[in-house]
Amino acid sequence: MSGNHKDQVVVVTGAGKGIGRAIAERFATEGARVVVNDIEEDRVNEVVASIKDVNGNAIGAVADVSDSSQVKKIFDSALDAFGTVDVLVNNAGIVSPMLHFFDADETWWRRIIDVNLTGHFLCSQQAARIMAKNQNGVIINMSSGGATRAHRSFTAYDASKGGIEALTRAMALDLGPYGIRVCALMPGSIDTEGMDEEARKLRGENIPLERPGDPEDMAGPALFLASEDAKYITGDIIKVDGGMLSQQRSATVDIVPPSTFPSLKDVLEGD
Ligand SMILES: NC(=O)c1ccc[n+]([C@@H]2O[C@H](COP(=O)([O-])OP(=O)(O)OC[C@H]3O[C@@H](n4cnc5c(N)ncnc54)[C@H](O)[C@@H]3O)[C@@H](O)[C@H]2O)c1
Numbered sequence: 190m191s192g193n194h195k196d197q198v199v200v201v202t203g204a205g206k207g208i209g210r211a212i213a214e215r216f217a218t219e220g221a222r223v224v225v226n227d228i229e230e231d232r233v234n235e236v237v238a239s240i241k242d243v244n245g246n247a248i249g250a251v252a253d254v255s256d257s258s259q260v261k262k263i264f265d266s267a268l269d270a271f272g273t274v275d276v277l278v279n280n281a282g283i284v285s286p287m288l289h290f291f292d293a294d295e296t297w298w299r300r301i302i303d304v305n306l307t308g309h310f311l312c313s314q315q316a317a318r319i320m321a322k323n324q325n326g327v328i329i330n331m332s333s334g335g336a337t338r339a340h341r342s343f344t345a346y347d348a349s350k351g352g353i354e355a356l357t358r359a360m361a362l363d364l365g366p367y368g369i370r371v372c373a374l375m376p377g378s379i380d381t382e383g384m385d386e387e388a389r390k391l392r393g394e395n396i397p398l399e400r401p402g403d404p405e406d407m408a409g410p411a412l413f414l415a416s417e418d419a420k421y422i423t424g425d426i427i428k429v430d431g432g433m434l435s436q437q438r439s440a441t442v443d444i445v446p447p448s449t450f451p452s453l454k455d456v457l458e459g460d
Pocket residue numbers: 202203204205206207208209226227228229232252253254255280281282283284304331332333334375376377378379380381
């Protein structure tokens with residue numbers, strides 16, 4: 190990294206574990222001042238402590254991103270502690286419970302849409318008002334392959350992620366004139382639960398790079414989008430999925446699966 194992130198003030202939502210935690214910790218390692226948000230207080234405390242343990246700079250902000258008054262407090266805390274906000278990573282999201290369309294009800298639908306989609310809107314509006322004062326800022330949303338290709342029993346989740354991609358483009362248009370860029374990351378299958386070796390192997394069989402992603406795989410792309418190197422990128426959705434969404438057929442059912450590819454030895458000898 191080019192030292193782009195030194196002293197950047199970065200708010201990461203849902204940073205108590207998984208992808209959000211990896212992104213928050215990486216920004217801190219690169220010298221950013223980080224606001225660690227999560228709905229779970231003990232997770233917030235743990236991540237703030239882990240950042241401080243390695244001499245990073247972070248504060249915690251416990252809040253539910255679907256509640257506008259709690260969201261305002263996240264940004265008030267950021268202003269109190271660090272004076273501004275340069276980067277917002279809208280990462281908080283929920284997937285469960287997974288319900289078949291016929292088993293779903295309105296409460297289920299509203300909760301998933303509220304956290305995933307309305308949460309992005311509420312946090313972004315607070316952040317953008319601060320960023321507009323600086324004529325500078327970056328908002329990074331968190332999509333999913335479900336925005337493009339559906340999961341079974343994920344109707345609300347997939348709809349929320351499709352909404353996030355549309356929101357990303359629409360916000361990029363509205364906020365560009367104020368110096369604010371808006372992009373999204375689209376994670377593929379990221380191992381946030383600590384799969385065992387067998388599970389990782391099985392999951393990897395249908396991924397061109399042959400393994401699920403690790404939360405840390407999401408951090409580099411987030412830092413890039415937040416950097417000066419990405420200063421002419423806005424409105425884009427960046428896939429970080431080991432090639433999953435680029436394939437038409439899964440490797441296990443493809444007529445020409447990777448098991449039929451030339452061996453590395455043959456490739457090297459063919460030089
Ligand atoms: N893991 C994957 O394979 C994957 C794939 C595609 C997209 N994503 C997206 O990436 C993001 C992070 O996923 P993850 O797998 O790291 O999730 P995770 O469940 O491991 O972590 C999510 C964090 O968000 C917090 N959270 C939940 N509701 C919240 C709320 N209302 N307000 C604030 N915090 C809240 C949780 O407490 C948790 O700490 C999500 O938006 C998810 O949809 C993940």
